[in-house]
Amino acid sequence: MNWFVVARMLGMLGLLVGASMVFSLPWAFPAVGKVETFEHDGFWGLIGAIACSLGLGGGLYLWGRFDKHASILRKEAFATVGLGWILAGVLGALPFLLSGSESAPGVKLTPIDAFFESVSGFTTTGASLLTELEDPDLVPRCVMFWRSFTHWLGGMGIIVLFVAILGQLGAGGKAMLKREVPGPITESVRPRVQESALLMWSIYVALSALETVLLMLAHVPLYDALCHSFGTMATGGFSTHNASAGHYNGGPVEAIILVFMILAGVNFSLYYLVFRHRKAELTWKQRIKFLTRDPEFRAYLALIGVTSLVLTISLMANEIYPDTLTALRHSLFTSVSIMTTTGFGSEDFSNWTEFSKGLIFLLMFVGGCAGSTAGGIKVIRWVLLGKIFFLEIEKAFRPNVVRPVRLGKSVIDDRVRNDVVVYFCMIMVIFLSSWLLLITIEPDDLWAKHDEHTAAEKLIDCATAVASTLNNIGPGLGVIGPADNYSGFSQQGKALLTLLMLLGRLELFAILVLFSPQFWRKQ
Amino acid sequence: MNWFVVARMLGMLGLLVGASMVFSLPWAFPAVGKVETFEHDGFWGLIGAIACSLGLGGGLYLWGRFDKHASILRKEAFATVGLGWILAGVLGALPFLLSGSESAPGVKLTPIDAFFESVSGFTTTGASLLTELEDPDLVPRCVMFWRSFTHWLGGMGIIVLFVAILGQLGAGGKAMLKREVPGPITESVRPRVQESALLMWSIYVALSALETVLLMLAHVPLYDALCHSFGTMATGGFSTHNASAGHYNGGPVEAIILVFMILAGVNFSLYYLVFRHRKAELTWKQRIKFLTRDPEFRAYLALIGVTSLVLTISLMANEIYPDTLTALRHSLFTSVSIMTTTGFGSEDFSNWTEFSKGLIFLLMFVGGCAGSTAGGIKVIRWVLLGKIFFLEIEKAFRPNVVRPVRLGKSVIDDRVRNDVVVYFCMIMVIFLSSWLLLITIEPDDLWAKHDEHTAAEKLIDCATAVASTLNNIGPGLGVIGPADNYSGFSQQGKALLTLLMLLGRLELFAILVLFSPQFWRKQ
Numbered sequence A, B: 001m002n003w004f005v006v007a008r009m010l011g012m013l014g015l016l017v018g019a020s021m022v023f024s025l026p027w028a029f030p031a032v033g034k035v036e037t038f039e040h041d042g043f044w045g046l047i048g049a050i051a052c053s054l055g056l057g058g059g060l061y062l063w064g065r066f067d068k069h070a071s072i073l074r075k076e077a078f079a080t081v082g083l084g085w086i087l088a089g090v091l092g093a094l095p096f097l098l099s100g101s102e103s104a105p106g107v108k109l110t111p112i113d114a115f116f117e118s119v120s121g122f123t124t125t126g127a128s129l130l131t132e133l134e135d136p137d138l139v140p141r142c143v144m145f146w147r148s149f150t151h152w153l154g155g156m157g158i159i160v161l162f163v164a165i166l167g168q169l170g171a172g173g174k175a176m177l178k179r180e181v182p183g184p185i186t187e188s189v190r191p192r193v194q195e196s197a198l199l200m201w202s203i204y205v206a207l208s209a210l211e212t213v214l215l216m217l218a219h220v221p222l223y224d225a226l227c228h229s230f231g232t233m234a235t236g237g238f239s240t241h242n243a244s245a246g247h248y249n250g251g252p253v254e255a256i257i258l259v260f261m262i263l264a265g266v267n268f269s270l271y272y273l274v275f276r277h278r279k280a281e282l283t284w285k286q287r288i289k290f291l292t293r294d295p296e297f298r299a300y301l302a303l304i305g306v307t308s309l310v311l312t313i314s315l316m317a318n319e320i321y322p323d324t325l326t327a328l329r330h331s332l333f334t335s336v337s338i339m340t341t342t343g344f345g346s347e348d349f350s351n352w353t354e355f356s357k358g359l360i361f362l363l364m365f366v367g368g369c370a371g372s373t374a375g376g377i378k379v380i381r382w383v384l385l386g387k388i389f390f391l392e393i394e395k396a397f398r399p400n401v402v403r404p405v406r407l408g409k410s411v412i413d414d415r416v417r418n419d420v421v422v423y424f425c426m427i428m429v430i431f432l433s434s435w436l437l438l439i440t441i442e443p444d445d446l447w448a449k450h451d452e453h454t455a456a457e458k459l460i461d462c463a464t465a466v467a468s469t470l471n472n473i474g475p476g477l478g479v480i481g482p483a484d485n486y487s488g489f490s491q492q493g494k495a496l497l498t499l500l501m502l503l504g505r506l507e508l509f510a511i512l513v514l515f516s517p518q519f520w521r522k523q
């Protein structure tokens, strides 16, 4: 491990995070139109956070320059991504801490709370400890903007942004990118790393801008339009309203958010394929074929369709809603919100049937498409897993027939096949063991205190808390339902859940290697 | 598929099952000492079941003899094992049906109920629908004996018994055996199939006989001693008492059952290794080394030790029991009972802490050793999975270092490695999807009717029902706790759980292939 290189990279990351906090400053001023009086605490809190980030980042960078010529190899790439995301979480927590933000009236965020909220932002989980989002006395509006902005920075990946801005970073650049862009197959669309990083970010910026404009056309003020665009396109789910997307009570705003959630869950390279030959003689029919021929995209849409329909039937059969249209609307929004791992709520599903809760829980593990901003296991891994299962069953009674796993027209090589099954096993083992750990370290009080929750529900609620953070979704069931939040968990519980968010966002390995003694050993 | 061969095999199986019912007949007579008056319904029910089994078995056998010379290939082996276990379940249900057995006063067992109870017996699951085990008016004693006897037949495997009695069955004999003896690595201890089948059964018979004698020395009557030996050695868990092993209130009987549960969960080939060189100059120290050097055996004992200890701490910290010894006793018995997938209860763990319930739930997926009579995923698969995880994490940052998976001194080949991860993925996917399906088809009534159970507990209870049947354990949490039973489930729910028992007992593939259209297609 060349520590100078890692320090130089982490230093640049610190500078980048510090610089990006500047965009939150204007909202502290009444002139911009969000607040009525100057937000003193928020402004100076942000200034302090910027100063710390730039100071720390600059220091690390300068120290790292002692060895100018070393290049990033695989280990350095891993350390940069793993430690970089932790550093971003720490720096991102400073605005909450320094502004003295409160999770409830009179309850200041602890350092662990602020780290939880910041990591939840960067990893686009959207799990929150704030009980009151609309009161500037608890959290200044400029800090709330930073909270949503962390989503946007983390959505497409801070390292990807990094590579897009700074260009080729040696052999490790590709390795770093691979750790951050989710999915089992990460062939670049374009041969050069910087080019594809830039491309991903341009599509991301364009879609976010489009959503902001559309939301403003639907009479959402600029501040809220930006925050909700960040939350949607990053599949993050932080809202500025206590009722989340339900604040807009259906109508065009909900429809816009719905459509952009679906768009955010699609592999961004598909957009490139559709729009790339700007001048070539491709008809729209041919362009659309890039989408319709993609096995993952088809499975993604099919899953959204089927689950919405099944949910609607369950809700109607149990007379949860008076008319089918309302049931369909909430079913569709909830399915999309959970499957894309956004976590916006149009409705509190705590009152839905037990079946819907079970379905929502399983949907948490599906996730969006690879190469999107969504979390979860990813649709493509499920598609491959299904194909592998069928081949294994056939292999049992026809051991001599060797068939490769096929996806569309391409053959999946054994390395990818192995990675998919191992990834699934690891997610399940981490899920199960974290669940047991959370039950162990979390006192039963939280459930005993609630009149409407029994002790047995602790098992379910903790399972959804682990699934929700590991898959970067946000809400769960019971005490962490869409209408509730994570503020009831203990400090140790929050620390565990924060670790799970990082594990999920970076698809395990960039964090897991940090726990491996061999990783730190010289060789 | 050569149907004649399959019919011949299934016919022999029918004859075998019919013949084995004869051992239950004596218990209908007062002279044997269990009942006071002749059990008319039970006796004639068994006679009818024997007649049906022999008739059907004989018919199939005679029809199958039209093609005498065909031998069993892989497909025929699969069909024989998969269909054979279903046939055994159907025939084993007849004594319950024909004797008019009742699950509760006035409630006769339906055909699905009887099939559930019979499959639960053969697969050594031990999940029961009977609410009152001690009343001969509901279920005759001779039929209760049959119920426990199905455990014993299924424990070491009816096909293994088959091979032991009938000898080498061609190329398919080994394939059949492989499907029934659990575990990822099934090298025979002895080169010839019949020899190792005979050996397994001899050890099994010897241990069962030893337990029966010991139980009788502890003043348990012959009938109950036999039934509990069947339940223990097969890791089945059917008892003849409503309070299960708790009936004996600690003391020597509980201790004997505890020790034999541990013995039943050990790979039977290890016993062979320890005792084989009867005349060779091996000291006991050398013999014991076969045990202590075995990685699976060590992990098995370590897991039992650690979980008992952790459970004891949790129970003492929450003051569930007045003294440490009682807590330790119940913790040890419960850990062993769940891990060996026996399912005997010394105590109702419904009142334990939420942590203990979570731990018990996870323990359900561990299981005993490969080559034992226990169900579950098996300790060796977990050991290998752990090793694979560590190697994968290392591979992430050292992609060029290729290390094989090692177990003790031997290297695990890629085929076994693949089988282990795929098996784990399949179990998890089947568990999750069956859970959702059970929630769907099971009305919420069962939980709404109970005062002490809330609707949310349906999610937990169904999860444990699925885990418990898929891993062949028996009891679960909530409405199917150790003090309760499966009688509350709907007919469709019971059918699903029955399928899961078969899937778990045969380690998935022998049942899964039956659903594959390619399996039935001519080629």
Ligand SMILES: [K+]
Pocket (backbone or CB within 6 Å): A124, A125, A126, A235, A236, A237, A341, A342, A343, A472, A473, A474
């Ligand atoms: K989210």
Ligand SMILES: [K+]
Pocket (backbone or CB within 6 Å): B124, B125, B126, B235, B236, B237, B341, B342, B343, B472, B473, B474
């Ligand atoms: K059992």
